Amino acid sequence: MMSFQVNDWWILLTTCAVSLCCVIPGTFLVLRRMAMYGDAISHAVLPGLVAAYLISGTKAGPGLLAGAASSGLLVTILIEFLQKKVKVQHDAAIGLVYTFLFAVGVIMVSQFAGMADIDQDCVLFGEIAFVPFDLIAGIPRQLLISTGLLLLLLLALWAGYRGLYLSTFDPGFAAAIGIQVIAWHYLLMAMVSLSTVIAFESVGAVLVIAFLVGPPATAALFSKRLPGMLLLGSLFAIVSSVAGYFLAMALDANVGGCVSLVIGVVFGISVLIRKYLFRE
Amino acid sequence: MASDYTAFFLLQDPNVRLVLAGTILIGIIAAITGCFTFLRKRALAGDAISHSVLPGVCLAFLFYGEKNPLVLMSGAIASGLLSLVLMEAVTRARLARPDTAIALMLSVFFGAGIVLLTAIQHQGNAAQAGLDKFLLGKAASITREDLQLIGLSACIIVGLIAVFFRGFYLISFDEDFAFSIGFRVKFLQFLLSVITVWTIAIGIQSTGVVLMAALLVTPALSARMWTDSVVRMVFIAGFFGALSGYVGAFISYTAPALPTGPWIVVSATLLAGISLAFAPGKGLVSRWAVHQKNRRKSTDENILKLFYQLIEKSGGAQHGLLEEDLINQRSFNLQTLRTGLKRLIRKGLVVQLAGVYSLSEAGMSAATRVVRLHRLWELYLQRYLHLEPDHVHDDAEAIEHVITPEIEQMLAEELGYPDKDPHQTNIPPETL
DSSP states (O other): OOOOOHHHHHHHHHHHHHHHHHHHHHHHHHHTTOHHHHHHHHHHHHHHHHHHHHHHOOSSSHHHHHHHHHHHHHHHHHHHHHHHTSOOOHHHHHHHHHHHHHHHHHHHHHHTTTTSSOOHHHHHHOOGGGGGGSEETTEEHHHHHHHHHHHHHHHHHHHHHHHHHHHHHOHHHHHHTTOOHHHHHHHHHHHHHHHHHHHHHHHHHHHHHHHHHHHHHHHHHHOOSHHHHHHHHHHHHHHHHHHHHHHHHHHTOOHHHHHHHHHHHHHHHHHHHHHHTSOO | OHHHHHHHHTTOSHHHHHHHHHHHHHHHHHHHHHHHHHHTTOHHHHHHHHHHHHHHHHHHHHHHSSOOHHHHHHHHHHHHHHHHHHHHHHHHTTSSOHHHHHHHHHHHHHHHHHHHHHHHHHHTOGGGTTTTHHHHOOGGGOOHHHHHHHHHHHHHHHHHHHHTHHHHHHHHHOHHHHHHTTOOHHHHHHHHHHHHHHHHHHHHHHHOTTTHHHHHHHHHHHHHHHOSOHHHHHHHHHHHHHHHHHHHHHHHHHOTTSOSHHHHHHHHHHHHHHHHHHOTTTSHHHHHHHHHHHHHHHHHHHHHHHHHHHHHHTTTOOOOBOHHHHHHHSOOOHHHHHHHHHHHHHTTSEEEETTEEEEOHHHHHHHHHHHHHHHHHHHHHHHHHOOOGGGSHHHHHHHTTTOOHHHHHHHHHHTTSOSBOTTSOBOOOOOO
């Protein structure tokens, strides 16, 4: 059996932090029936990420976060433009915009492969196992950033709970009592973009979606209330991260992939539990 | 470099012919199948399926031990169908909403694929080299064997679509109607799903699992902009798909290190951009032009109406008006008013003499008609919708610009050729 060392702890902690960052915006995406916006944004941040990286030359700067977050907003605006002004149907608008932006991002990555230490595989499924090699004051950079973002998201949740809650469950009522529904929509999109950017390096563009949608969807099987969903979702995220990590060690496979797989398995088991134990 | 291009365009290299035939066939098939995916509003499900074929490809490789095209394709189809079945089951059992189910299956299946792929790579089996090309596509890796399989699949898929065209057409628009006139809707849906998954399975060689969905939907969306007929849409989409595939082959030949999928998607999207912007009728430019034309028309009619009202107010005494008279009456932007007046002068409806504007005979008759329509509509609203007289004006402001002479006639008849509107002002009689 392998020995569990400091590096393993760092990877495990980072995976947990990243998955917790995804639960907060992910819960709202699931509740608002916008899960595929998570898909769209996670793909579409790529060109912004690469551009910001090429300009700033660093993977950590605030410019990177700003670049990626703005391309996340860009995709939302583009989708709405296509739907409202060109009357393109909803699903096709999403499909058109994000595949294009992602394709542009991949082309940029392959063109500048020499300059940036991101390659195509990293874009698709990330490599969280490299986390311990990039330390700041003895702590992995990824862990610091994702913990910071988690605190920021919790703060946003605490400060904006009422607005997010009302604009999610009853946008009509929210608008009637003077809540800026559109502003909350864009704030949520910004939260999704930030979580996606943070998760991107560790798990890549596609697996982020499992982190965003999986635990909240599982939580929704058991709880219909927002606090319950957030707490249960966090629990499932941590369980999946830990189990996925050990699965990856056992199979010698990609960590993000294993966590996604476990997220799917947890959803499946939860469906069975609900069917046989919580029968109404 | 230049010789590369000539070799490509003159098809001198037999390998070029092979790859080109492969990518163009894939482009056409994907676009044709995609028309139905698009019309059934299943673009995102198509996306999920294309990500979901990855674990099937990897498992097929693990069991068979080498990259046999037929085996890999079967694996891809099996896991694509499995994800589709699970997606529908989860949605039908109300365990998750459709969007969540799609996102969940997409990412979990892709995750499973990545687990298998990385595990296979770390095993160090030499035969696995190139398996990761299925992620983003590599057109140049199409072999003679692959092309045979692609060609055969293409023939069967096109054949099936041709045979079941009416059924697919009907279930794309109205499943209930298709059922009621005796089509076997469940069977057709299943067949269409199999065709879609199959198309994706043969397409991943050139485009890759990550971007294959775009090849299904983007050409169909572009084609939809140019026509309202499904038959024509299928042909146009096929043409766009072929063009995108051609670009993919070209990139793969001139820059072998680049993945082809993204280039195919970018060229398909550029075609879509052109279609969305410039297609006659539905395109952005022509929509905008119609909008501008309507705006000009209502501005002109509002100015004419203003003339009429001012003349009416003065009891017919005042015929010439100054710019100030007009601007004081109504919330016109000065610039809008001036360009509107110029247009009216050009059309011969307004005459200008030393800064004084007046209506020509034709202008008077046009103005009378607008006022008549406005007041007829106000009366109609009051009499039939029982609106209060102070609530009918705004609605009439909008509708007066679109009422046709036929409707005007019907309104007048229905109201008994009235001469007073709800505000007790005169409804001018029909001119001309």
